[in-house]
Amino acid sequence: MNLFIRDARLPDQTDPVHISIQDGRIQAIGAGITLTDPDIPVLDAHGLAATPPLVNGHTHASMTLFRGFGDDMPLMQWLQTRIWPAEARLNEEDVYWGARLACLEMIRSGTVAFEDMYWHFHGMARAVEESGLKAGVGAVMIDVAGPEQGQACRKLTEKTFEESSRYSNRVRFTLTPHAIYTVSPESLRWTAAFSERHDLPVHIHLSETWHEVETCLKNHGVRPAVHLDRQGLLTPRVILAHGVWLDDEELDLIAARGATLVTNPVSNMKLAVGGVFPFAKAAARNIPIALGSDGAASNNTLDLFQEMKFLALIQKHAQHDPTALPAHQVWEVATGAKAPQLGQCAQLTVGAPADLLLLRHHEPEMTPEHDLISNLVYSATGHIVDTTIVSGRILMQNRMVPNEEEIRREARERAQRVCSP
Amino acid sequence: MNLFIRDARLPDQTDPVHISIQDGRIQAIGAGITLTDPDIPVLDAHGLAATPPLVNGHTHASMTLFRGFGDDMPLMQWLQTRIWPAEARLNEEDVYWGARLACLEMIRSGTVAFEDMYWHFHGMARAVEESGLKAGVGAVMIDVAGPEQGQACRKLTEKTFEESSRYSNRVRFTLTPHAIYTVSPESLRWTAAFSERHDLPVHIHLSETWHEVETCLKNHGVRPAVHLDRQGLLTPRVILAHGVWLDDEELDLIAARGATLVTNPVSNMKLAVGGVFPFAKAAARNIPIALGSDGAASNNTLDLFQEMKFLALIQKHAQHDPTALPAHQVWEVATGAKAPQLGQCAQLTVGAPADLLLLRHHEPEMTPEHDLISNLVYSATGHIVDTTIVSGRILMQNRMVPNEEEIRREARERAQRVCSP
Incomplete structure (x- = not known):
């Protein structure tokens, strides 16, 4: 052009x-x-x-369909009575149109590239293709139901990866295991190997809630980033969403491995996860950092201009310091200047x-x-x-x-x- | 019409x-x-x-002139090297045009009434008159320089009050002592009497920073709301801006006296005052509550639609509860439905x-x-x-x-x- x-x-x-x-x-x-x-x-x-332009490091684009559908509810009640039943009814065309709406909203608010995680890969990929935006798109992996679900997920991922060649290079195939508490160590290790073999990015939730940290300690004896590293999933190809509860040792590990962190201030505040992303500690370790909106169901807008202000202000508030995270640094984060892995110039x-x-x-x-x-x-x-x-x-x-x-x-x-x- | x-x-x-x-x-x-x-x-x-429409319970409209002028600086350095020298150069016409810009921004973002506190009353009042909005406007009172300054302030207030009759009833003359740490007990008591005699609203900062609380305890042996009450300045005519550090006893007192609280979440976060307005406790006591943007120098927009989201999210975050302050309650607060003293239907x-x-x-x-x-x-x-x-x-x-x-x-x-x- x-x-x-x-x-x-x-x-x-x-x-x-x-x-x-x-x-x-x-x-x-x-x-x-x-x-x-x-x-x-x-x-x-x-x-x-x-x-x-701005870059959205973590979202579930098609969840625009659930914007304002059950705000202000307790998490489990919201998921069980609203989101999960609705998601069970979603077909590929629904995902396509939800994603088109998200892309429209992003175009109108200056975001040109985003990292997505959701169901119905082709619905999402077609929407990206037709909207003109760039995105990392994956077929979400969850195998809480057991080894058979894990096998089916891995098979679907392989198939989807092959099929993804039909799209232009604006659609970047990404491996998207959901989280350490919804994906088995076996599937995580498989993802690590598949990522290495095909040089594919990986996009996963990590350390969003304190409950996740406690459960990981109980089940695996270590905190989330250490558990992920033991499955081979801390690499420069990996994008970690949230990271609210990461401690110093985990941040050291993430820095050493070269993974990217994505902070989602609005979603974290709206869902009241309690903690605040340790921005200063992550930045001091030169960890790549990007900004994300999360899905519209927990935000409820994809406008990163608004998200930038939340990022700056929650950090100033949490650090008790009006000089923390000045505007120019926020701008760098939101434009992807601090997260080369996201591929945006x-x-x-x-x-x-x-x-x-x-x-x-x-x-x-x-x-x-x-x-x-x-x-x-x-x-x-x-x-x-x-x-x-x-x-x-x-x-x-x-x-x-x-x-x-x-x-x-x-x-x-x-x-x-x-x-x- | x-x-x-x-x-x-x-x-x-x-x-x-x-x-x-x-x-x-x-x-x-x-x-x-x-x-x-x-x-x-x-x-x-x-x-x-x-x-x-929306109602802005606390702002300094003309400070739009200082939007983005020294963000991310330590408070005293910002005041001493940026704001105070610039304010010393302000004349009435500057205040008029700064206020016209603020009114323009408010009209464009759906705010039709606001409570203001600033210098050069007539510059502000003319801007309100010509913009078509409604506002409480005052001649700010500060007498840190001593009794002579206090006397001059009180004289100016009397004179301005008389002159304010030249405006339509969209300009509501308001007494605006700056704060308990910048106004002497004598001037506060005079303000209380003047307010009672002429049935005038009073608009004052209260309990914005922890430093204010400590200083009040040291100088007066009581916390800010108690000190204000002892000067006769807790009445149903009084609007209290910020109220971040109010304790239970102070909230009981404010509830008993019928004063209105205005919360300014963005300003509090941007200036990193450290605390969060005790919304749940104030609401439980049926204290009238409104939403304010504070001045553009510490926000930096006057858009209350954005402020509503900050109010909801900082309360959910601080209370560790996603169900805290649901959207419908935020909407009531922002439209003035919970603060009849602000006079907006x-x-x-x-x-x-x-x-x-x-x-x-x-x-x-x-x-x-x-x-x-x-x-x-x-x-x-x-x-x-x-x-x-x-x-x-x-x-x-x-x-x-x-x-x-x-x-x-x-x-x-x-x-x-x-x-x-």
Whole structure:
């Protein structure tokens, strides 16, 4: 895809620049560059700021169908009476439309890449393919029912992996064992071997609740990260979601193994897990860190602009320090600059994939502009995103996304059906 | 002001209704009512939800000029090197334009009434008058410099009170002693007497930081609420901002006296005061509670839709309970339904002032709609507000506010000047 963006402002500069995109990559940036090929479309970005896009390190996209379906309930009652019965009714088309709604929401709030974990791989993968976004997609693995379920899961994973070649490279096949308390050591070890053999990323929940830590200590005699490491599943290919209760020893281990941590502040607060992700300790060990929204059922939005503010504020609150996690650091985390494993280029530089946002940085809530990044983290919402571009392709311009009406209607109807007893 | 709103949806109903407004009040609501006078303007609200507006119980509106000016700094360094020098350069026109920007932001995010505390009363009052909003406005009182400053403050308050009669009843003159650590007992007692004599509301910071509690114990031998009560300043006319560190005895006292508490979750977290407002204990005592944004310098937005989510989530987190402070209760607090002292009618009922919002409840982040109030609290931002109406007068329609461009430009220029050394 080729595109010439005229007169965009970069966050650290006052004079506007032009951005030339060729074959989906940034070919040149500067005030002096000119459009040489009259056939290349021109995008007028006057009054807009160009920034890297945001990256969602942990979500269950199709759970948009369950947004607001049983908020404020005790966890087990919510799962048993609302989520599980509804999930049992989900088919691949439901997952597809739920994911389309999630992708629509992400495009509108400036997220271009995400790590997903859910059922019905092909529903999810098709939605990513058609939306124009990038995602790590997996077929979730749970084998609490015993060895037969484990075998079926592993077989499904192998089959799905083969089938995943039908998608473009925007769909990255990912191994998604659910968690240490829902996946057997045997299946975890199998996942580790499969990941190594095919060089595949792994995405798993870890240390979300204190109950998980206690159960792991009781069943395995060690804390969650140590247990995972013993199954061979702490590697640079592994993405660990939550990590609320990790202790110093576990953080040392994760740092040594090179795994990535994803913090989900809104979900952790909404479900009242009690603890706060040990950001300062993880950052001090140079552990790669990304930001995640978790699913819409426990958030309830996928807007990472809002999530950035929660990240900064819960860390300041928990550390009793207003200087903790300043805005510029939050911005780095949310754009994926601190988590190279997520594969997103967080810099607008020549040669990088042309993934970028054009932002309405003059909105009233962004005025005055003493510090654009401060405004982005503490005052903006996803609604300031005017234009979302992936690999030079415009997914939204002037806040208009094609097929929005159809996606909202289909998702609404399917949500109603799967949530009706 | 007369207006006929056609086809709006109410939160608890599925079929649309019409709303007839006469002389600034709701005259009728229902599906069956008709427009009798062809001269009354008609507003088509098809696809929009009508709700009560939000009320901001504590802010310093003109501090929008300092949005993002020194975030993430230690408190005293921030005040001494940034805020105080800049405030010393503020004139009445600066305060006026900062407040116009704040009012613009509030209109755009569905807040129609607020309690303010700042310098240059007339700058603030003019901005409220011209914006069309409603506000409690005061001339802030601080007499740390000694008895002469106290006398000057009291004189200024008397003079300002007299002058305040020049404004409409949308500007409610309010006594605004800053806090117990910046106002002498003598001036607090004078404020109590003046409030009683003229039946005026009082708006004061209370128990925001632990340092305030310690200092009060050291200087007066009692905790802040007790000290305030001893000066006669706990009455049903009094609005107490923050209240983070109130203990059981103080809450009993506040409940007995009928004062109103305003919680400011974002500001408390951003400035890392350490504690969390004791919501459950205050609510159990039937203390009136409202929601506040505090000033934009410590938030950095005035969008109460975002603030609602912070309120719910920090309470769930602090109470280790996902069922704490459910969405419907948060909505009541944010609309002022729990704080009658703030004077805002939180119900769309016949005879009530025609203050209301029309919301874009079909936006992608509001889809599906299992529960509209859940969506409003956990997923919405102020950007879903389509139309803001005060006393039947349309302040924003289709997200367009008159003079927006001029307000942004003036505020930007003035912010630059007052923040330049």
